[in-house]
Amino acid sequence: MTTLKPFDHGAPKNPGGCHIGLYQPILNRFLLTVNHIRDAQDIALIAASRYPLFLVNLVTADNYNENLIDNLCCENWSLPNQQITPTKLKVYANLHTIVDAEHLLENPSELALSEEKKYLQLCCYYLRRYDEIIQKNTYAWEIKKFMTEIFDFEPHPHDIPVQNLKKQIVAELFLCKDIKSTTTSIENIITKAKHDHDLVL
């Protein structure tokens, strides 16, 4: 099997770790798996410009084990019919709802889903890359973010460029029509930010 680049297996880092599947109910397939809930929520919000994705806790499935499903094969796994109901579109805007999988069904896909998997991998990759950039360039970022959400602190002028970088990257991903040109655009944005604001990459 050819792996897509960038590629993350999306499997738990440690036994018993978090493992969330991003499930597309119309295709009845998992299109991505990740090991952080926040990643899953962010990607589902971005990919909503194409289709709804539901967050499914894979670990609760009665046949789950850590080697059963990852991003090499997730499109070959489905949910049983009665499990599709909780993912009805009426609740698709509620990304805090995580459906507990009861059972995972092996269901080899005949659909051409490599472009969609590649797109979701791209979202995953750049969200993490941004996290790395902001960690390297913003002292105590998590604390500052927490305090800014609670109180009306103005961001420090030094922090504004790196915060704006996320807006630009996510906008490119949200409106992506072509993976190659989106990748080029995002790389140009990052390079320009590094040049203009001396960011450490």
Add this chain to the structure above:
Amino acid sequence: MILYFNAAWLNHPAVKQTIIDHRGLDTFSKLTNLDKLNTSHTAWYSRTDTNQLPFKNGLIDVPGFAMPKYNPNCNLSWTDVTDQRCLDLRASNWHRPWVIFWSGGIDSTVIVASIIKNLPPADFDNITIACSPLSIWENPQFYFDHIKPNFKVVDSLKLLSEDFDSQDACIIDGEPSDQLFGDGGEYLPILYQNPELLQTDIIKNKDCAVDFIASLRTDKNFAEWYYHVLITSAHQAGVPIISLYQLLWWSAFSNAWTSVKLRFIAVTNGNWKNLKDVKSYFDKFVHWYDSDGYQQWAMNPAHVGEKIGTRVTDFKLAPKKYIYSVDKNKYYFDFKTKVGSADICPDLRSGPWCCIDHNWNLLNLTDHQDQIISMLPDHLV
């Protein structure tokens, strides 16, 4: 005289007692069961001449509420009636600027697609799109490719905070599209998960229809009665009803149309600043899908496939094809499903108004209880 009664207030002690005292428990039970069919509606009123529902349908002859006589020879396509609707409104309502409420959903996207297709770009200067961040999230490609480059845009929530009387525009929204397609409600996902139900012949298999109506939180006696109401009224209107889907569509088209024509008031009452009465609302609002052309299209049994298809993403297939002909967005075409505003904004009926009187005033039980209770018996059939 009452023209319309909001079923959200049926269980108010004085209302309930008045209905039971004057028409008995059976009538009250029918009203509360009707209310359970789809809780996003504020009432169920027949649009046919032979009204069998509990409330009098005094609005039946008012333009916008009446149902045209079914013409089986009308074979216009969805594209035909949509293009015609756009040109008709351009001819009749162009003396004021247009404000179009765009949610990103299928109904309002057809409106904007139709304008792009049928009107010259010079006309776009007279048109403003009212939308919110949620609208853009629902259909970002259409917003950035077709709305932002062509039209003025305002925040719909900001618009609602401005004085209603100060609006000097023809305000256009996507009502009552759901009624052309059969409401959507809670029954659609059930039908799509049991596809054989979609095509079940409910004339030969009456029990299937009765059981299905009863499964929508109503009771069996009500379901029997309502099945006969629907079959009888469709027969008298000459509208062919064979499948379970058609029966449920007819319920929405005939009996829930009135509620949807008034939905914007239910949603915005108290939110759109100084919206004083229903008359001023109708003076300024145009419901895009309220035309004879659309209603004839909906009544034609040959269009069932273009309404519902076979998969959940086929619902509103004809309008989705229309949008695709303009925006070529395969994701929207392949994956977009109905997500009603009721799904995202819960409890649409929670406004204080209880009924509309013959002068189009909105009355509430806090200020007008004696007046409402004295008029209510005469509103019952």
